[in-house]
Amino acid sequence: xxxxxxxxxxxxxxxxxxxxxxxxxxxxxxxxxxxxxxxxxxxxxxxxxxxxxxxxxxxxxxxxxxxxxxxxxxxxxxxxxxxxxxxxxxxxxxxxxxxxxxxxxxxxxxxxxxxxxxxxxxxxxxxxxxxxxxxxxxxxxxxxxxxxxxxxxxxxxxxxxxxxxx
Numbered sequence: 001x002x003x004x005x006x007x008x009x010x011x012x013x014x015x016x017x018x019x020x021x022x023x024x025x026x027x028x029x030x031x032x033x034x035x036x037x038x039x040x041x042x043x044x045x046x047x048x049x050x051x052x053x054x055x056x057x058x059x060x061x062x063x064x065x066x067x068x069x070x071x072x073x074x075x076x077x078x079x080x081x082x083x084x085x086x087x088x089x090x091x092x093x094x095x096x097x098x099x100x101x102x103x104x105x106x107x108x109x110x111x112x113x114x115x116x117x118x119x120x121x122x123x124x125x126x127x128x129x130x131x132x133x134x135x136x137x138x139x140x141x142x143x144x145x146x147x148x149x150x151x152x153x154x155x156x157x158x159x160x161x162x163x164x165x166x
């Protein structure tokens with residue numbers, strides 16, 4: 001998958017209204033590098049991109065598989081800690097994401113799905129494997145651009161998710 005595939009998906013789904021700006025083109029190239037190796041075909045790429053462009057915490061939390069993740073040991077503690085770290089400010093860059101994961105690992109002594117599944121659920125919209133971390137890393141960059149559909153930043157997502165939980 002390449003930047004043209006990303007652009008095609010954005011056009012097909014109505015996420016790109018006009019001719020892409022240079023910044024949007026750069027984002028599409030970045031998205032292709034981040035997600036292309038994790039998408040076997042354009043449908044799989046569209047599925048991953050949908051996680052960037054569509055976020056509804058209430059819908060996410062209403063799914064049975066989300067309740068399974070949220071019922072695991074320390075899931076809500078992970079979410080609270082992620083929220084605090086994201087609300088400290090700044091955009092979510094790869095370095096900031098690494099800092100958050102390191103802080104969670106060190107402060108909570110969690111590894112694997114107990115740490116990553118709640119994080120991925122809250123920010124990407126579903127629990128799963130490492131390709132979701134790549135989706136998360138695209139969020140703030142996309143949120144800063146003017147797509148046809150506004151993209152919620154990582155901070156906006158964690159606030160929406162946590163407020164929907166309560």
